[in-house]
Amino acid sequence: MAFLALLACPSFGQAALDTDEQTLARYTEILFSDPLRQGVFEKTLNLYQAGEGIEKLRKDAEARVAASPKDINPLVVLARLHEMQMRLADAVKCYDAALTVKPNDARLRLRLADLLAQQDDLGKAEGEYLKGLADLTDPAEQAKTFKKLGAVQMKRGAKDKAIASWAEMAKLQPRNELALLELAQVYEDADLLDEAVGAHRQIITLAAANPYRQCQSWRAMGLVQLKQGKRAEAIGSFGKALSLTAPGNWLYDELWRRIAAAHLDAGDVEGLIALLGQKLTGGTGDALIRELLVEAHMRKGDVQAADRHIAQLVDGAGDRVDVYEKAISLYERTRNLQGVRRVCEKLVTLRPKDVEHCRRLGEVCVRLGDAVAAEKAWMRIVEADPTDASRRMLVSEIFWKHEMRDRAIAELRRLAASQPKLVETQLRLGEMIFQRGDHAQAKATWLKLAEALDTPADLVRVAQVLEDRQLTADAIPVVQKAVRLDEANPENRRNLA
Missing domain, CATH: 1.20.58 (Methane Monooxygenase Hydroxylase; Chain G, domain 1)
Known part of the structure; x- marks a missing residue:
């Protein structure tokens, strides 16, 4: 919109056809006719930086101020230059001087107020915001100004005034959910938690036809209530939000986890177990519920009950790899290695060519002391695709890692025999043989490779x-x-x- 406004200006339209020098002159003319027009100051500044330098613009502004004391535009240009160079006190003086000429210019007044707030001159900033509001007519600008005014008042310790200012901000856009959301965030940032809850209640009422917005506000309200230490109220708010979502939605999982955490933080393990037990439906949401039940039973110290829920989680997993992965992590927490093994076997059956599933099954078999089963699991990596050299190389390294050195060397020998010029394989084979202590055979392996x-x-x-x-x-x-x-x-x- 700012660009279109510039295009409408005759001087700007001509500037597109000018030389660099003419363009600079025309932008300077535009700047000194309306120094607060959006985009003009920045563009003019860039032109001066690329050419004669900003100091030239500053001297031009000072000369114009001296020549025409009643023309506020050069003063505003000078003020903006001071702002840019962080000479805020000088910028304040320029805006003050401009306002003595044009006291009802709300734009100037509010820029002055912003600068005073930056300098922590809060009393003066509050006064300037109030004066600026008296001359503003645009509701959106009024709302922005009330927001800033409230922040200054809050910083001064005038809590009641700040609340009143922010309430005025909301009144200017009474049907605007986003404005109320902003108000709620302002209250929360200012640690006005009761007011933040109230703002969210307004949003929920206003958004009667928008379940998603209601859900988000119930959730936000719950988070504020947790800050207040009101766990029961927070659980209720999260529950209201939960009723507006469904399994599969990220909010569903997050809300259940927050509800569970609030119960556990309050020490209400039995209440959580009872609540979760009522929510088991046999549907897709059960995976999360059972995961939370495992957590609750673990907190209670009932490992057997936790294991039962993990087993039921696995039984209902179907082909959902993510659920099996979750079950493995839960069984690890309960130290049930047989459970981990069963789930790994299911994953290998479900995805027989997946290297990681086979590798992990072998690892847990080793932890259980079943080396034969471990070897069988790892060999499935090769059997899934015997032509893939990288698979046999990986299996060899796995055997080597687990001190099954003869098996490691045997696998590399097979690979080396089928691909005698595969340099990495032959070098590694010789290295394994050397580390096993058979130096002569290792040397023979390397020399045979060199011959080929x-x-x-x-x-x-x-x-x-x-x-x-x-x-x-x-x-x-x-x-x-x-x-x-x-x-x-x-x-x-x-x-x-």
Whole structure:
């Protein structure tokens, strides 16, 4: 809108066709005719910064003030320059001088009030806001000003005045839910919690045909009531909000968690268990309810009851991976490893090609002392896609991590036999054999790889591994081969040296 207003100005329209110097002159003309027009000050400032410098504009403004003391526009330009350079006291003097010429200019008055508030000159700021309000006619601007006035009054310790100012702000837009929301937030930020609750009640009444807005206000009211230490009232408000949402909505989960937390914080575990038990319907919302029941029973110290609810959670999970994942974390909390194993087995059945599910099943089998089952679970990773080299490599590393070293080496041998030029595999195979203590066999593995390779860079890698293991005599022929394959590369000769 500001841009369209500028386009309507003849000087602005011409500026688009001017040279840089002419554009600067025309914007300067526009600025000194209306220094508070939106966007003009900033654009003019940019032009001066790119050209003659801001100091030139300041001197121009000062000269105009001296030449025409009754023209407030140069004073306002000067004030805005002082504001920009954080010389707020000088800016205040300029606005004061302008207001002696034009005392009923609300825009000037309110800019002065804003500056005074910034300087914590709160008494004067309050007075200027009140004077500015007397000359304002736009309800939206009046509402903004009442908001600022209330903030200043609150900062001065005049709580009743602040409440009255903010109430006036709301009266200006009595059917505007967003304005009331802003008012509620203003009250909450000022720690006027009773007033914030009252504002939310107004919104709920006003938004009779808007369940989502009502839901949000009931929720917000509950949060305020928690701040007040009114847990019972907060639980009631969250319950009202909950009645306006449904399973699957993020608010449904969040509200239930807040209700549960409020009960637990109050030490009302039995009340929470009773409430949650009434809400089990056999529907999609049961997963969350059972999760909260587990939490409540754990808080009570009844691990068996918690485990029963986890089992029922799993029974109703269907193909929902997220529910199974939640069940695993809950079983971990109750230290029920057999439960974790059962859920992991379900996940592997549901997603047989998922590497993570198979890996985790093997891990829990190890924790249970069942190495045979662990090995079987991990081998399912390979069996799901025997042609995928990365799967066999991963399984080998898993075996190695769990001290099943022969199995780790056996898997890498299979992979190396099928892909003899797979450098990473052969290098790692030799490393595993070396760490197992069979240094001669490790050396033979690396040298066999070097014989099969015809890429200088890969040969250099093999040579580096041999040298790192103090097998320099064996590394030299490997580097010599790399040099023969790429005699023009000086790096290979340096490696040989």
